Amino acid sequence: MCRREKATGASIWGTTAGEERNRKLFVLIGFAIVLGGVLGGYVLHHGPLGVLFQPTEFLIIGGACVGSIVVMSPMPILKKLIGEIKFCFTNGKETTATARDRLVSVYRVLRVAQYDGATGLEKHIERPKESEIFKQNPAFLKDHHGLEFFCDTMKVIMLGSVPPHQIGELTELILKTHEDEAHQPISVLQKVSDALPGLGIVAAVLGIVITMQHIDGDPGEIGHNVAVALVGTLLGVLACYGFVGPMAARLEFLHREEHDSMKSLQACMVAYANGSPPQACVEFGRAALPSHCRPGFDELEKACRNAGKAVPAGAEGEKKAEAAA
Numbered sequence: 001m002c003r004r005e006k007a008t009g010a011s012i013w014g015t016t017a018g019e020e021r022n023r024k025l026f027v028l029i030g031f032a033i034v035l036g037g038v039l040g041g042y043v044l045h046h047g048p049l050g051v052l053f054q055p056t057e058f059l060i061i062g063g064a065c066v067g068s069i070v071v072m073s074p075m076p077i078l079k080k081l082i083g084e085i086k087f088c089f090t091n092g093k094e095t096t097a098t099a100r101d102r103l104v105s106v107y108r109v110l111r112v113a114q115y116d117g118a119t120g121l122e123k124h125i126e127r128p129k130e131s132e133i134f135k136q137n138p139a140f141l142k143d144h145h146g147l148e149f150f151c152d153t154m155k156v157i158m159l160g161s162v163p164p165h166q167i168g169e170l171t172e173l174i175l176k177t178h179e180d181e182a183h184q185p186i187s188v189l190q191k192v193s194d195a196l197p198g199l200g201i202v203a204a205v206l207g208i209v210i211t212m213q214h215i216d217g218d219p220g221e222i223g224h225n226v227a228v229a230l231v232g233t234l235l236g237v238l239a240c241y242g243f244v245g246p247m248a249a250r251l252e253f254l255h256r257e258e259h260d261s262m263k264s265l266q267a268c269m270v271a272y273a274n275g276s277p278p279q280a281c282v283e284f285g286r287a288a289l290p291s292h293c294r295p296g297f298d299e300l301e302k303a304c305r306n307a308g309k310a311v312p313a314g315a316e317g318e319k320k321a322e323a324a325a
Helices: 017-044 055-072 075-090 096-126 138-142 144-159 164-212 219-273 278-287 297-309 316-324
Strands: none
Touching (some): 017 219, 055 075, 075 164, 075 219, 096 278, 096 297, 138 144, 144 164, 144 219, 164 219, 278 297
């Protein structure tokens, strides 16, 4: 989840283990609130918790749910869905600091391109994991989609034969493809969420069918069987609106955050393709970020200036740029 960092002045390269645990804990706390609110109200109404534990209802709803996922999802989407469920609990890493540091890395690469051209840039975009610039930003290195998008597009720009307006079209096409792919597993989750109340009714109807076979039995037993049947409806509705639906919505927000970071990279590269200097390019990228994780103008300018003073070995283009400044 994007958030503005405290003004400590420290550079943050990535996410600490403590922050990662806090994000996972935050989701689990939300689930606990859902269960606490529902079960707490039930207990306050003097409802017995034991009657809610019905393994057969879980089996009916869970089995139908998993089966429907297998039917509707091709194998690549099924694999992505498993990863997305993990992603829901563990990710959401964009902060003001990571956005600023990514723009600083872009600024440094564009300076190398400006002063050394394709020859100096090649080692950074062809082998980013070996680049001294990207090594100083582990969070960007771990951003597989963003880094690949940036490096591949810069390769096209450095060819010199592609007009700037076609660079814009190319990046839009890449972003659209990325967005469509990211939405596929979310769509599966949303469809499952929509189906869960209906699956709960299926479980309830099966319970009523069993109850009707003993309609001439003891009234207390009949009441108990009806209550058990209704647990299926409860489970389906609760799973839909309390768990699966919110997970799908959370994934939408997480992927929107990822998409926004790539839109920021797109703005930088399109500006560079149109002839803007590196400092102006990263300002285009900064403007493309949402306000809640957008670094300030002065903050980014200072970070870029400080980055120019600490030039790593092998960054000849940056050394020339610093000398020219």
